[in-house]
Amino acid sequence: MLTVLLTLADTPPEDNDVVAGGWGALVLVGLIIAVVLLGFSLFKQLRKVEAADKAGVYGRDDDPVEPVDAPAADQKADDQQS
Numbered sequence: 001m002l003t004v005l006l007t008l009a010d011t012p013p014e015d016n017d018v019v020a021g022g023w024g025a026l027v028l029v030g031l032i033i034a035v036v037l038l039g040f041s042l043f044k045q046l047r048k049v050e051a052a053d054k055a056g057v058y059g060r061d062d063d064p065v066e067p068v069d070a071p072a073a074d075q076k077a078d079d080q081q082s
Contacts, residue, residue, distance in 0.1 A: 013019045020028075052058065 053060070
């Protein structure tokens with residue numbers, strides 16, 4: 001198996017073959033590294049946000065906030081202007 005791979009690696013591409021070459025391989029490896037680093041950074045930031053939320057930095061209570069009805073809020077604003 002290894003000899004087959006080495007034989008294929010040693011044979012140069014023909015003139016009609018389109019290959020990415022060394023630059024294409026470097027770009028691919030660079031993109032993979034960038035995605036991995038971005039993933040680690042994302043998880044690090046998410047852990048910071050979760051820790052800050054547990055510490056109460058955002059000022060949220062454990063109780064969910066009731067949604068405000070838009071027509072009722074508009075009616076209160078109209079009543080106050082009168």
